[in-house]
Amino acid sequence: MRKIFSALVAAAAVAFLSACTTSGVDTTETTSIRHTARDISATDLDKGKAQFRDANYGLAEKHFRKAVELRASNAEAWMGLAASYDELGRFDFADRAYDQLLKVAGRKPQVINNMGYSQLLRGNRTKAKELLLEARSGMSDTTVVDANLALLAKS
Secondary structure, three states: OHHHHHHHHHHHHHHHHHHOOOOOOOOOOOOOOOOOOOOOOHHHHHHHHHHHHOOOHHHHHHHHHHHHHHOOOOHHHHHHHHHHHHHHOOHHHHHHHHHHHHHHHOOOHHHHHHHHHHHHHHOOHHHHHHHHHHHHHHOOOOHHHHHHHHHHHHO
């Protein structure tokens, strides 16, 4: 009896499995999604620049901050973030951003110019002049630094 039962179970399994077909399988050709090597922080960087140009410094800060969170080596985003903090009067945060910028980009004249302008906004005339003159000595086109020095002379 046991052999008959086993034979029936085996026959039922064969019948069940033979009823399965592959006609319902989708054989459509597909392509894989390719990895793009784009900068994931670029969108926020662009939005930050646009907001900064429109003098929306709070929104600019938000986008620049997101850009540096996504890519900490983004010197341009650090520069925008520091400048946004300067315009918002958050000099404590600006100093932190400038410190990070110096680590990422080095002591470049453009960075030193912005640091000098930051000191100008704070009313630190001596420090501003020192930084602006340092920046001026390293730049081939001194138009921006000269304008900042002129602002310093007027204040």
